[in-house]
Amino acid sequence: MSKAYPSNLTRVQYEFLSDMIPEAKPGGRKREVDMWEVLNGIFYVLVEGVRWRSLPGDFPIWQTVYTYFRNWRKDGTWLKIHDSLRQWTRIEQERHQSPSEAIIDSQSVKTTAMVHEAVGYDAGKKIKGRKRFMTVDTLGLVLRVLVTGANVPEREGGKQVLKKVKQMNQKISRLTTIWVDSGFDGMPFMQWVMDFYRWVVQVVLRPKEHKGFVLLPKRWVVERTFGWLMGCRRLVRDYELLPETSETFIYLAMIRIMVRRLA
Secondary structure, eight states, X not given: OOOOOTTOOOHHHHHHHHTTSOOOOTTSOOOOSOHHHHHHHHHHHHHHOOOGGGOOTTSSOHHXXXXXXXXXXXXXXXXXXXXXXXXXXXXXXXXXSSOSEEEEEEEEEEBOTTOOXXXXXXXXXXXXXXXXXXXXXXXXXXXXXXXXXXXXXXXXXXXXXXXHHHTTGGGGTTOOEEEEOGGGOSHHHHHHHHHHHOOEEEEOOOOTTOOSOOOOTTHHHHHHHHHHHTTSGGGTTBXXXXXXXXXXXXXXXXXXXXXXXXX
């Protein structure tokens, strides 16, 4: 048993998640590792931002913890858990499982020196690194996220992340409206969304007469979600060699938030 790290799941939270954890593969050696400790090790890396090799010794060995993280990224387990928790969180908030509105925004973050794949320069924010395109519902819960090079234009990234949202099928059956900022404005983008997905794009512009911080309708929701992610040190920068791994850590951050609300 490891120390009571702040990132740990409580036993009640683990029991809540346990039914969604895949069983050991048949025909192999019996699973001996405690899955509660494996999950705690993964969340420790997420929250504290350490390297896998720097995982404290009172967790299972780092190779085991990382293997579960990687395998469940590849087979879609993390995404299935995330989507189930999002639906339950919406129900707990007395909302329909399928949202009717979504908000898109992007966040550019710096990468480390060892990261080379999908890296670009965001001239607007003067950041060399990656860009996170986020789609959330009106509760701030993530629908889908896309990580690209920071040089990818807003409208192009918006199209790619909306394609991922559309692939959710019945989980977004009620979706009709997409709220965006001025970076996604323009008739070509709005027409593309209408033609392919039959969704209406609504642009929320910042009032020109206001200076400093302005609380904008709908857009503040996705900004709050970005703020939630910054509570995890692994997400303050992009340390991942693969953009798919960055996306998985974002889903993990939301899993941790939602399971703490539900249990």
